[in-house]
Amino acid sequence: MKLEAHGIPTATICSTAFAGAARVQAAGRGFAALPIVEIPHPMHTASRSLVEGRAAEAAQSIAKALLEGAAARGALGEDILEDRIEIDADPVALEEFFFTHGWTDGLPVTPPTVASVAAMLAAAGRDPHETIGPIPPRMRVATIEKLAVNAVMAGCKPAYFPVVLAALDSVLDDNIRLYGIQTATNTSSALLIVNGPIVKELGLNARGNVFGQGNRANATIGRALQLILRNVGGDLPGETDMATHGHAGKFTFCIAENEDESPWEPLHVERGFKRGDSTVTAIGGSGPQNVFTYGCETGAEILDHFVGALTGLGHNNIIFPTGPLFVLSPEHAQTLARDGFDKQKIKQHLFEKARIPLTRFAARSITGLHHRRSRWFEIAGDPTHIGVADRINDINIVVAGGAGIHSQFVPTSFSYEPVTRLIRTKAGSAK
């Protein structure tokens, strides 16, 4: 669309599986007449002769699109309701109303009453008419009040709202690449990591089952962000969200760092904040992969398992230059610290050892890696392997979880780097 705005006519090629999503996204940005030429799906796994055959079939349509364009399609059938709706208070009927109008993520929500939204707004101390955005994928702008409505629906307490606002601010940073996270086939969602005194103040869980269910603050802060992306950003599965599988983190994906049981400085301090600051850090992530270090007694043995998890084929940190995230259990962190490994030594070890020989890849994969991971080949000095991060400090380490010999490898994706934001409380001060 940028090219069309520059006066250059275009034709956009889409396989049949994604043409509908392309039309919805183009219409959402005001260009319902984007000339799209459809080709059969899939193309990725098609043989070269099949690709050339499809090119031959499409050539005439491409010429026509450049010469004639495409007919404008009708406006999207959006469900437009008033900002304030008077409705029967029957709880069953209310839930049906929410589901019918597509306001939820598939789970029941809390009714956003005038009083509950006012309480949410009061906790943030922000002008309800202040605007935030644009929020992808449909690039819509929201007022603080609109965000508060979604936080209420997610089940947040008012005190959580400043964290939700900081989280939204973090994911809207260009380095997060939120549009890619939302719209790709890849199984990604924005992971939130909360640090600082606010973890205890709000009762966020940093310990056992940290990625799991059972804690209101973790569950609803992460869910509020996702509801905002859905109801304001317009991110809808099958329309804009084309994830092949998705993952549970698309409901909610929020953890806190277990700073009390970590032998090292916490993530936000490592990223330049004070220990007494409260922050939220975002990064695009797939579902966590468990690293179970059965039988390992030393830091070196634990690291061998981490390297093993990183050197399997197919995870996102082979293709994306983002750098992996490790969420270490306190037990692993303390064993590593006991054996002389600090965060930097762990990163160094993973950077040097977690490399996959290019001989394990097909020829076209190697060509693709040289393109997508070109920075690795420019700076790493190891042309026969691919590493899981271009630079040592692209690897991130957080301590969270409870007792046990498990850590989590979170393959990251799309984001150029994590983004950390201060959480600002009602008085306007950073906590």
Add this chain to the structure above:
Amino acid sequence: MAAITILNPKVSQPVAPITGATRIADLKGAVIGFVDNSKQNADHFIERVGALLRENYGIGANVTVRKRAPKDELADSDLAELVKCAAVVQCYGD
């Protein structure tokens, strides 16, 4: 049961319609740009389409730019190359 007032969580913003570019009058001799978004086989597809547009419609030179990753925005330097073209083919969503 009594009625309550609830607030709508959605945003309904009329989007200013974008008017597409004026279409090209003739492909003969036209410089056509291609965007390879780095999806697998986009390079082969573009190579064949470019050849066919030349054989069948007489287009002039091809200019191809390749994005680092499919979801990346066009780099400014690539955009600067493409706006010199008469038309652009973007490949592809798959």
